[in-house]
Amino acid sequence: MTHLRVRPLIVESVRPSEPCAACEARPFSVCNAIDQRDIERLAALAVSLSVDAGRTFIEEGDPAEHFFNVTAGTAKLFKLLPDGRRQITGFASMGTFLGLAVSSTYAFGAEAVEPMRICRFSRPKLRALLDDFPAMEKRLLEVASNELVAAQEQMLLLGRKTARERLASFLVTRGVCAGNGAPACGHRAAEKVTLPMTRSDIADYLGLTIETVSRTLTRFKSERLIDIPNAADILIRDHAALRSLATGLH
Amino acid sequence: MTHLRVRPLIVESVRPSEPCAACEARPFSVCNAIDQRDIERLAALAVSLSVDAGRTFIEEGDPAEHFFNVTAGTAKLFKLLPDGRRQITGFASMGTFLGLAVSSTYAFGAEAVEPMRICRFSRPKLRALLDDFPAMEKRLLEVASNELVAAQEQMLLLGRKTARERLASFLVTRGVCAGNGAPACGHRAAEKVTLPMTRSDIADYLGLTIETVSRTLTRFKSERLIDIPNAADILIRDHAALRSLATGLH
DNA sequence: CGTGCTTTTGAAAATCATCAAGTATAGTGG
DNA sequence: CCACTATACTTGATGATTTTCAAAAGCACG
Numbered sequence: 001m002t003h004l005r006v007r008p009l010i011v012e013s014v015r016p017s018e019p020c021a022a023c024e025a026r027p028f029s030v031c032n033a034i035d036q037r038d039i040e041r042l043a044a045l046a047v048s049l050s051v052d053a054g055r056t057f058i059e060e061g062d063p064a065e066h067f068f069n070v071t072a073g074t075a076k077l078f079k080l081l082p083d084g085r086r087q088i089t090g091f092a093s094m095g096t097f098l099g100l101a102v103s104s105t106y107a108f109g110a111e112a113v114e115p116m117r118i119c120r121f122s123r124p125k126l127r128a129l130l131d132d133f134p135a136m137e138k139r140l141l142e143v144a145s146n147e148l149v150a151a152q153e154q155m156l157l158l159g160r161k162t163a164r165e166r167l168a169s170f171l172v173t174r175g176v177c178a179g180n181g182a183p184a185c186g187h188r189a190a191e192k193v194t195l196p197m198t199r200s201d202i203a204d205y206l207g208l209t210i211e212t213v214s215r216t217l218t219r220f221k222s223e224r225l226i227d228i229p230n231a232a233d234i235l236i237r238d239h240a241a242l243r244s245l246a247t248g249l250h
Numbered sequence: 251m252t253h254l255r256v257r258p259l260i261v262e263s264v265r266p267s268e269p270c271a272a273c274e275a276r277p278f279s280v281c282n283a284i285d286q287r288d289i290e291r292l293a294a295l296a297v298s299l300s301v302d303a304g305r306t307f308i309e310e311g312d313p314a315e316h317f318f319n320v321t322a323g324t325a326k327l328f329k330l331l332p333d334g335r336r337q338i339t340g341f342a343s344m345g346t347f348l349g350l351a352v353s354s355t356y357a358f359g360a361e362a363v364e365p366m367r368i369c370r371f372s373r374p375k376l377r378a379l380l381d382d383f384p385a386m387e388k389r390l391l392e393v394a395s396n397e398l399v400a401a402q403e404q405m406l407l408l409g410r411k412t413a414r415e416r417l418a419s420f421l422v423t424r425g426v427c428a429g430n431g432a433p434a435c436g437h438r439a440a441e442k443v444t445l446p447m448t449r450s451d452i453a454d455y456l457g458l459t460i461e462t463v464s465r466t467l468t469r470f471k472s473e474r475l476i477d478i479p480n481a482a483d484i485l486i487r488d489h490a491a492l493r494s495l496a497t498g499l500h
Numbered sequence: 501c502g503t504g505c506t507t508t509t510g511a512a513a514a515t516c517a518t519c520a521a522g523t524a525t526a527g528t529g530g
Numbered sequence: 531c532c533a534c535t536a537t538a539c540t541t542g543a544t545g546a547t548t549t550t551c552a553a554a555a556g557c558a559c560g
Contacts (some may be wrong), residue, residue: 035343038294049465069559070398077402077405079402079405079406081410081411081497081498082404082499083498083499084305085411085498086410087405087406087409087410089402089405089406094270094339099400100391100395100398102392102395102399103354103399107402107403108402112329131384134381134384134387137384137387137388137391140391141387141390141391141394142352144350144391144394144395145350145351145352147254147354147398148350148351148394148397148398148401149351149352149357151398151402151405152327152329152357152358152401153329154403154405155329155337155339155401155404155408156329156331156337158405158408158457159336159337159408159456160331160336160337160454160457161335162547163547163548178290183286198311198472198506198507199506199507199508200506202408204409206409207408207409207410207550208548208549209548209550210506210507210549211507211508211509211548211549211550212509212547212549214439214507214508214509215505215508215509215548217508228474230557231506231507231508231556232556245439247331247332248331249332249333301511322541332519385520413515414518426557448537448538448539449539449540450538458516458517459516459517460540461516461517461518461540461541462516462541464540464541465516465540468540468541480525480526481538481539
């Protein structure tokens with residue numbers, strides 16, 4: 001019954017010849033908590049995978065069998081209501097660690113918004129490894145703490161900010177921390193913000209509709225705060241004004 | 251300016267004779283990760299404090315010098331915008347651990363909504379202790395992971411749920427996990443939900459106004475979903491209907 | 501150069517916020 | 531014990547931001 005066969009989530013599945021040691025994402029990820037000489041033990045667990053754009057590689061409610069580490073590309077993390085309403089809780093890019101749940105099932109779904117490369121670890125095996133590398137456990141706690149802070153900031157945005165303030169916050173945050181896709185998080189503001197996600201994704205991230213997102217961006221443009229050479233790229237023209245808007249000052 | 255504060259935050263400051271060993275909150279907190287025989291080392295760091303209702307004991311932006319563990323009472327955790335808009339990101343009750351931030355300053359404020367008892371730890375000292383007790387570090391990671399899941403659920407609520415759905419979610423969650431103040435989190439539904447916080451707090455938690463909270467509760471009452479003997483107590487009359495509403499089913 | 505998608509733009513509708521009283525409730529002091 | 535005050539809560543009328551519904555305009559891809 002070939003027609004019932006589930007299409008494999010994963011397009012390619014390899015153990016790179018020089019697995020973690022040469023990983024470009026390592027400096028940005030929890031993996032850098034492990035010494036160069038111990039890195040092989042981690043590499044033995046890692047499976048590097050390609051994920052096509054649009055592919056869901058974590059399904060909310062599924063048994064949580066793996067941890068993931070994003071090594072390239074971007075994913076959206078989301079929760080759904082039965083009628084299809086969606087809240088995107090965050091975007092994961094290079095270095096982001098996924099699957100930090102105590103529960104036995106995933107609390108959120110994850111879908112690639114652009115072609116991705118991810119590193120997959122068996123949950124129980126990585127857990128076992130963590131016992132030998134408390135430094136990595138410490139890093140995980142740091143990561144979780146930072147995400148918690150970001151989540152609180154997002155709650156403020158979703159609960160109390162206007163549409164204009166939400167878009168301004170989004171652009172500013174993207175500009176500072178995800179300038180052009182690289183999560184180098186240089187603390188300098190980017191001129192150009194590249195948005196790999198659709199307006200629909202942005203809307204579901206900010207608790208708005210696509211129409212409101214589009215209208216608000218258009219208005220920013222008419223106010224000379226930004227330029228929109230094409231839908232995916234935003235040029236920041238008045239960073240100060242945007243930052244001010246983002247923090248709730250009118 | 252916290253430095254200019256006249257009245258002391260803390261009303262009473264004691265090291266109880268049997269510090270952590272007999273702590274009622276320990277079974278609910280991260281402290282239970284430490285063995286009975288090692289508990290003294292933790293107790294040596296702990297300072298037990300009383301906090302009056304309405305007192306702010308964590309100020310957003312202040313240097314993060316302490317961790318806290320709630321041993322009795324309830325606090326609201328919040329973030330503010332410059333013009334006074336407030337988002338309550340959560341309520342902390344018995345067993346809740348506070349202060350998990352990597353940053354050197356608190357990312358949120360905390361205020362007692364009813365008389366509280368908290369356990370205070372010096373950040374650097376507890377950090378040092380954690381090196382000797384990886385089990386506690388593990389527990390902290392669990393706690394942070396769980397809070398992350400709760401935060402994502404709250405983002406779904408704030409970004410995508412209607413006022414009715416938000417209130418229903420709030421009542422159901424309170425009924426299951428905070429029945430009558432004890433965070434036993436028994437998985438049975440409570441008949442009565444006691445709300446130590448004001449309507450204003452509920453509104454700021456759910457991203458609504460006090461008027462909408464009040465009206466929605468009144469409507470639930472007229473629909474026989476709940477009873478409101480007094481503003482602080484809510485009787486759940488139709489738990490199934492509320493749960494259904496909370497998950498977005500109309 | 502269609503075809504299908506995303507994005508933009510417009511008009512109408514709706515939910516929720518704001519403004520404004522009015523009613524409980526609790527705490528205080530006479 | 532009872533006014534008296536302050537605060538919290540409820541209820542009503544109006545209004546505004548955002549959503550919904552609808553359709554046109556861009557863009558990418560075969």
